[in-house]
Amino acid sequence: MYVHFTSTSRNRDGHTNVMIMISGVMFFFATWHLVMNCIRLLKGYVDHRFTEGGPVAYIGNLRPWDHILKDTLYATQENLGSAAAIYRCWILWNKNWKVVALPIALLIVNFVAGYTVCATYAIVDPTETVFSSRLDRWVKTFYSVAVILNVMTTGLMAFRIWTTHKKTAAYSVGSAKLLPVLQILVESAALQLVVEIVLLALYCSNINAQYIVLESVASIVGITFNAITLRIKLHVMAKASSSRIASAVTHPEAVQTIGSIPMRRIHVNITKDIEDHVDSHYTYTESKGSAA
Numbered sequence: 650m651y652v653h654f655t656s657t658s659r660n661r662d663g664h665t666n667v668m669i670m671i672s673g674v675m676f677f678f679a680t681w682h683l684v685m686n687c688i689r690l691l692k693g694y695v696d697h698r699f700t701e702g703g704p705v706a707y708i709g710n711l712r713p714w715d716h717i718l719k720d721t722l723y724a725t726q727e728n729l730g731s732a733a734a735i736y737r738c739w740i741l742w743n744k745n746w747k748v749v750a751l752p753i754a755l756l757i758v759n760f761v762a763g764y765t766v767c768a769t770y771a772i773v774d775p776t777e778t779v780f781s782s783r784l785d786r787w788v789k790t791f792y793s794v795a796v797i798l799n800v801m802t803t804g805l806m807a808f809r810i811w812t813t814h815k816k817t818a819a820y821s822v823g824s825a826k827l828l829p830v831l832q833i834l835v836e837s838a839a840l841q842l843v844v845e846i847v848l849l850a851l852y853c854s855n856i857n858a859q860y861i862v863l864e865s866v867a868s869i870v871g872i873t874f875n876a877i878t879l880r881i882k883l884h885v886m887a888k889a890s891s892s893r894i895a896s897a898v899t900h901p902e903a904v905q906t907i908g909s910i911p912m913r914r915i916h917v918n919i920t921k922d923i924e925d926h927v928d929s930h931y932t933y934t935e936s937k938g939s940a941a
Contacts, residue, residue, distance in 0.1 A: 664740055668878055671733050675871035678726045682867040685719040711770045711777065720770065723867045724763030727795055730841070730870035731756050734802035741809045752801055755794050762791040780855050792849040799845060803838040807831055833880045841866075841873040 692715070693704035700707070710716065735752045742748040766787045773783060814827040844866060851859035 667736065671729070671736075672871075672875055672878065675726065675729060675733075675874055678722055678729070679868045679871040682719060682722040682726065682864075685715055685722065686864055689715050689719065709778065710775050711773050711779065712775055717767055717770045721764070721767045723863070724767060724791070726867040726870050727791075728756065728760055728763060730874055731759065731795065731798045731802070733874055734798070734806075734838075738802050738805045738809075741806055748805060752798060752805075755798050755801075759791055759794045759798065762787050762794065766791060780852075788852060789849075792845065792852060796842065796845045796849060799838065799842045803834065803842070806834055810834065830881055834877060837873055837876040837880065840876075841869055844869050 689708060693707045697704055697707040707713075731752075735749050735756060738752065739745070739749045766784055769784055769787070773781065777783070779788065810827050810831045814831070817827075844862060848859055848862045848866065851862060
């Protein structure tokens with residue numbers, strides 16, 4: 650937020666405002682999710698330390714309101730992260746709805762699967778675990794679609810950046826401007842992708858260690874989103890002034906265009922045909938060259 654409000658206060662557009670709003674909402678959900686985990690931990694090891702089954706029975710019970718709320722926050726954070734990635738794809742692809750149609754459909758599936766799991770918690774037997782048959786298919790659907798959405802949105806954004814780089818490489822001055830952005834995107838998204846794949850693998854293997862990974866996902870989704878935004882912004886800020894100075898020194902013929910990307914001048918030849926019907930009935934061609 651500091652970087653946003655100190656560097657873009659004069660040039661803030663709608664897209665930037667959406668990004669900072671999503672960032673704030675993710676921070677709120679991640680913090681709330683962490684608070685709920687702390688509350689459940691204290692209740693389990695303080696209030697239920699002498700009850701039947703002890704802390705393990707309390708924490709393993711899926712029906713309490715605090716457990717349902719905690720997992721609802723997780724599902725909301727996961728879906729919000731996917732929705733933010735889809736929004737970025739939509740912006741990068743010039744607001745082309747055809748490109749994001751399938752990701753949006755998968756996001757709807759994930760909304761249904763995630764909140765169905767949370768609703769089912771309220772009616773399961775207290776002795777049932779998260780690996781029960783009533784929850785198994787919905788949980789696997791939610792985890793699997795989350796992985797697919799991560800790969801799909803990251804791939805779409807990376808492909809768009811790469812193709813744009815290939816088209817503009819012949820006209821840009823200096824080193825590649827978009828490849829560092831591509832690297833930042835892939836590196837940051839890989840963190841969330843690896844965690845989600847590990848979570849899916851642990852759940853499919855019926856291993857309780859999936860709880861450890863599960864409780865970290867809500868925070869990692871927010872970290873991934875903000876890491877992409879922050880690293881790209883800091884990269885642009887670091888390169889902006891130095892690129893202008895370097896371009897002026899090493900490429901005096903370069904001109905600044907949209908986005909402050911220095912481009913080479915290109916020569917344009919204009920040919921003009923003139924016919925004189927008064928005296929000699931001849932035609933001559935005048936060629937003029939100009940630089941643009």
